[in-house]
C-alpha cells in the first residue's frame with residue numbers, strides 16, 4: 001500500500017488510489033482479497049453500485065425477486081421484514097472479504113448466490129468475467145449521490161470529529177476524490193460494458209427506477225432469467241415486491257430502525273429521504289454549475305446523461 005497515491009478523505013481514514021479509484025485502507029484490503037480468492041459461479045448475481053445510489057433498495061428488490069416463493073407463504077414471515085438487506089445480499093469487499101486473508105467459505109450459500117460490490121469494473125475479480133455470472137449496475141445523479149454521501153459520512157464521523165462541511169466534500173468529489181471515485185470513471189466503466197455486452201451487464205439509474213419501478217422490475221426479472229410465469233403472477237409479484245421494498249416500509253421496520261452492521265453503522269443511516277432532487281436543498285448555484293459542467297465534459301460522447 002505504501003507505494004500507492006493517498007488523500008485524506010473518508011471519515012478519519014486515508015484514501016488509497018488503486019487501479020485508478022480511491023479506497024479506504026480496510027476496503028482496499030477487502031478488494032485485494034476478493035480479487036485473489038473470489039470464484040464466481042455461472043449462476044451468481046452481482047449488484048454493483050456507486051455509493052449512495054440506492055444499493056440498499058436494489059438489494060431488497062433483488063432478494064425479493066429471486067426468492068419470490070416467500071410471497072406464497074404468510075406475508076409476515078418474509079425475511080426482509082426481519083433482516084436488513086445488507087445481511088441478505090452481502091458486500092464482497094466490504095463484508096465477506098473484509099479483513100480476510102484467507103478465502104471465506106461461501107459453499108453453504110444457495111444458488112443463485114446474490115452478492116454486491118462497489119468495485120469499479122477494472123477491479124472485478126477475473127472469475128466474474130470468465131463466468132456467465134450477471135452484473136446489475138446501479139448509479140444515481142451525481143448531485144444527489146454526493147449530498148447523500150455527505151449526510152452518510154457525517155452520520156458516521158459526527159461522534160468522532162464533528163461534521164465535515166459540504167464544501168470540503170464537494171471540492172474533493174469534483175477532483176474525483178470520493179470513496180470508489182472518480183464517480184464518472186466508475187459509471188463509464190459499467191456503462192460502456194453494458195453497451196458491449198448487454199446480456200452480462202444491466203445498467204440502471206436510481207431516478208428511472210423511482211419513476212417507473214414496475215417497468216424496471218420486469219426488466220430486471222427478464223435480464224436475470226427470472227421472468228414471471230403468467231401475467232397474473234407478474235402483477236401480484238411486482239406489486240408485492242415493490243411494496244415490501246418501498247422506502248416507507250423498509251425504513252420503518254424495527255430491524256432497520258434499531259439494528260447495526262457488525263462494523264457499527266446504524267442500519268438507519270441507509271434510509272434518509274429516498275427522494276430524487278434533494279440536491280436542490282443543499283448545493284449552491286455555483287456548485288451546481290461547476291458539477292454539471294464537469295459531468296457534461298466527462299460524459300460527453302458516451303450517450304449517458306444525468
Ligand code: A3P
Nearest residue numbers: 052053054055056057148246247271272273274
Ligand atoms: P438519500 O440519502 O438521498 O435519502 P445506498 O443504499 O446505496 O447507501 O443509498 C442510500 C440512498 O438510498 C439514501 O438516499 C436512501 O435514503 C435511499 N434509499 C434507501 N432505501 C430506499 C428505498 N427503499 N427506496 C428508495 N430509496 C431508498
